Amino acid sequence: MKQFICIACPRGCHLKVDENLNVTGNLCPKGEIYGKAEATNPVRTITSTARVVNRDKVLVTVKTSVPIPKGMMSEVMKEINKLRANAPIKIGDILLKNVLGLDSDIVATKNIE
Amino acid sequence: MFEERELIIIGGGSAGMAAAIQAFEDGVKDIVIIEKDAVLGGILNQCIHNGFGLIEFKEELTGPEYATKFAEHTRSLGIDIKLESTVLKVTRDLVVTYSSKEEGFISLKAKAIILASGCYERNAGAIQLPGSRPSGIVTAGLAQKYLNIDGYLLGKRVVILGSGDIGLIMARRMTLEGAKVLAVAELMPYSNGLNRNIVQCLQDFDIPLYLSHTVSNVEGHGRVEKVTISKVDQNYQIIPETEIVFDCDTLLLSIGLVPNVNLISNIGVKIGATKGAIVNEQMETSIPGIFTCGNCLHVHDLVDFVSAEGRNAGHGAAMYLQKGQIGSGHAHKVIAGDNVSYVIPSRLDKDLKEDVMLKFRVQKPQDNSFVICESKGKVLKKIYKANLIPSEMETFKLPKDIANSIKGDISIRIEKRGEGK
Numbered sequence A: 001m002k003q004f005i006c007i008a009c010p011r012g013c014h015l016k017v018d019e020n021l022n023v024t025g026n027l028c029p030k031g032e033i034y035g036k037a038e039a040t041n042p043v044r045t046i047t048s049t050a051r052v053v054n055r056d057k058v059l060v061t062v063k064t065s066v067p068i069p070k071g072m073m074s075e076v077m078k079e080i081n082k083l084r085a086n087a088p089i090k091i092g093d094i095l096l097k098n099v100l101g102l103d104s105d106i107v108a109t110k111n112i113e
Numbered sequence B: 001m002f003e004e005r006e007l008i009i010i011g012g013g014s015a016g017m018a019a020a021i022q023a024f025e026d027g028v029k030d031i032v033i034i035e036k037d038a039v040l041g042g043i044l045n046q047c048i049h050n051g052f053g054l055i056e057f058k059e060e061l062t063g064p065e066y067a068t069k070f071a072e073h074t075r076s077l078g079i080d081i082k083l084e085s086t087v088l089k090v091t092r093d094l095v096v097t098y099s100s101k102e103e104g105f106i107s108l109k110a111k112a113i114i115l116a117s118g119c120y121e122r123n124a125g126a127i128q129l130p131g132s133r134p135s136g137i138v139t140a141g142l143a144q145k146y147l148n149i150d151g152y153l154l155g156k157r158v159v160i161l162g163s164g165d166i167g168l169i170m171a172r173r174m175t176l177e178g179a180k181v182l183a184v185a186e187l188m189p190y191s192n193g194l195n196r197n198i199v200q201c202l203q204d205f206d207i208p209l210y211l212s213h214t215v216s217n218v219e220g221h222g223r224v225e226k227v228t229i230s231k232v233d234q235n236y237q238i239i240p241e242t243e244i245v246f247d248c249d250t251l252l253l254s255i256g257l258v259p260n261v262n263l264i265s266n267i268g269v270k271i272g273a274t275k276g277a278i279v280n281e282q283m284e285t286s287i288p289g290i291f292t293c294g295n296c297l298h299v300h301d302l303v304d305f306v307s308a309e310g311r312n313a314g315h316g317a318a319m320y321l322q323k324g325q326i327g328s329g330h331a332h333k334v335i336a337g338d339n340v341s342y343v344i345p346s347r348l349d350k351d352l353k354e355d356v357m358l359k360f361r362v363q364k365p366q367d368n369s370f371v372i373c374e375s376k377g378k379v380l381k382k383i384y385k386a387n388l389i390p391s392e393m394e395t396f397k398l399p400k401d402i403a404n405s406i407k408g409d410i411s412i413r414i415e416k417r418g419e420g421k
Helices: A029-040 A070-082 B014-025 B042-046 B063-076 B140-150 B165-176 B195-205 B303-323 B400-405
Strands: A002-005 A014-017 A047-052 A059-064 A094-096 A106-108 B003-010 B031-034 B050-052 B080-082 B085-090 B095-100 B104-115 B119-121 B137-139 B157-161 B180-186 B209-211 B213-219 B226-231 B244-247 B250-253 B257-259 B290-292 B331-336 B340-344 B347-349 B356-362 B366-375 B378-388 B394-398 B410-416
Touching (some): A002 A029, A059 B140, B003 B014, B003 B303, B014 B031, B014 B063, B014 B303, B042 B063, B042 B140, B063 B303, B085 B104, B104 B303, B119 B140, B137 B140, B140 B165, B157 B165, B157 B213, B157 B244, B165 B195, B290 B303, B331 B340, B340 B410, B356 B410, B366 B394, B378 B394, B378 B410, B394 B400
Parallel strands (some): B003 B031, B031 B080, B104 B290, B157 B180, B157 B250, B180 B209, B331 B410
Antiparallel strands (some): A002 A014, A047 A059, A059 A106, A094 A106, B085 B095, B095 B104, B119 B257, B180 B213, B213 B226, B226 B244, B331 B347, B356 B394, B366 B410
């Protein structure tokens, strides 16, 4: 039996998920989806900044294009911190494809001229 | 005398940009936005996390992405945008004086003004933080700017006072960048942050949250070396011999935000329970022609609501510019009753032309309750809420027919189910 606080909405239901992935404690269907995912493969979006080599004192803000496994957050951060981006950069530009072999790319969330 | 402009908007953040876009769409073509920063977007530029825009754009965006969408829209309308320009003074006859890197000191005469100047952070002085004042005591939002805009991680071992959302977000952000966040201390018996942030920002990284705790001492020569937290009783008084000492180099303060209204409070605009202006349903203050919206009116938890409020003010200002007056000139008061800390707007015209969205916050968490809107003891509208918490702004739609039918002031209060008077 695993216990979580649902983050699908602000209500914050206290979920219980048993070995057969039965979710209880949820007040809506979103809680069931979140509870199952959290019990099997919890994922998170990472947002951070990366260096821009050809601009003075400028950082580009970035995110993972799709959420990554929760256990890989610090490894993905290491890859983001190794990044050296070149301006001009547009929102959505892929700065690192398939980070650590995952389905997720590191994409820009800010325009840099 | 002074150059005359139709509408001057002070602040180019999410509230100011939404106000400008709406006023333009309502027919006001001469609009000036005065923004102190070098870019539009305000605080969103440093809020690099995601979760913005679910209502406004039906997708999950980061702060810079949300700001860029609005900035591109604003620029496409040809609105006059003055960057790196700080407003120094506003007068009762609507003269706005600002200093600009390019233009020097300039005064403009406006026909209407929208104040969208955001909020500022409470600091160590505001809570009489005990102990010494070494380097390393920083408000959470300032630490966020240093890290996300300038690229400086302020410390390696961090204690955070206050569990508001900025503090929680910074706990995760500094952890991801390699700092060790030792503790988050919260004076109240519950967190002031959203539940999802407690899960994603603290529990994911095993950062302990100490509820009913506050900082009882800060020590350090030159730099913070030790922070002591202690448990508090129900009157928020420190309980002796409950100290926990942390060896750390940084203390972040996430202890509340205050609307930034100095420009209008010192010319006599009436200030309400939010520490922002008292406004009517068109977001007009007690001085005709001065409107306000966003975090300088009341501190929001979702930017999507800021944008909506900005449009409300932009629409109000456009109506004022076209008709010279808002509404009938007679208003009901809207009063915060049991367990309600404030209601926006706090004045309602007696002859409303449209339904009005009342926005309010509860003072303390309460579940299984009714939100009751009443006038002179008569219930106008009642809605059920399974859960109410202070960190979530609530909305309540009041139809114009109901509002126009009443004779006295309106109040909103919370009543536990089954405990009706």
